[in-house]
Amino acid sequence: MATVAVAVATPQIRKSARSSRAMSFFLSHEIGLFSEIAANPAVLECTEIMEPDQKAKHFPVILITGTPGSGKTTHAQLLVQESPIPLQYVNVGDLVKDKGLHEGYDEEWQSYIVDEDKLLDELEPTASAGGLILDWHTCDIFPERWIDLVVVLRCDHTQLWERLEQRNYPINKIQENNESEIMQSVLDEARKSYDHGIIVELRSETTDDLENNVERIVRWILEWRSNHGFKRNPEETIGMNNKKSQES
């Protein structure tokens, strides 16, 4: 089920992040696969100390949403790398395409018409099990019971326009997404669909934003586990490159 995409740093990011830890993420092209993370001795240790109740969800489900171009995939992939626990990454758009969970392709908008029932059936077992990052620009179709945290990424609309232009989106699609960002449509959709207490709105304009946001989500993951009765592995650390710091 894990969908893996390669992150490509724009020249702007390469320049501004040359010395930052986010840069090593962009350059490495190494996406933290579930299997790689599960093979990390620190994570296995973490798994061993979990409560014996097998029915309880041991890991949260995090939905990363926002207007196309806001940075969902970039955040999700860095989070997979930095997470102190194993998280499976699903790019919902890719899943729809790869598994044919749609009713055809809309040429005008250059996007698939999603078959929501098929999509939810496909995701149900994974989402119920927990330990999942969902990456999608739409957030209102997922059942509330699945989701523990909704991250809504926001970006200045002129910057968003440039990002979508670089993607060679057709002009109608750029305009629609630009307006959607100005109108904060995704944030409103999230607020209508989920308890406000689980929604966090985060700015995604710079690599500093990216690093801070991921660090904040990692902190939230550790708190979630603590609040759900899972003892913290003494080796778990908060912050960027926590797995690397464990190894050293």
Ligand SMILES: Nc1ncnc2c1ncn2[C@@H]1O[C@H](COP(=O)(O)OP(=O)(O)O)[C@@H](O)[C@H]1O
């Ligand atoms: N916080 C950020 N700072 C700088 N550039 C970013 C940031 N987030 C995303 N980008 C860049 O914006 C573009 C779109 O990001 P992406 O993660 O693909 O967006 P989405 O998945 O929401 O469509 C990419 O070129 C990415 O490198």
Ligand SMILES: [Mg+2]
């Ligand atoms: Mg994406």
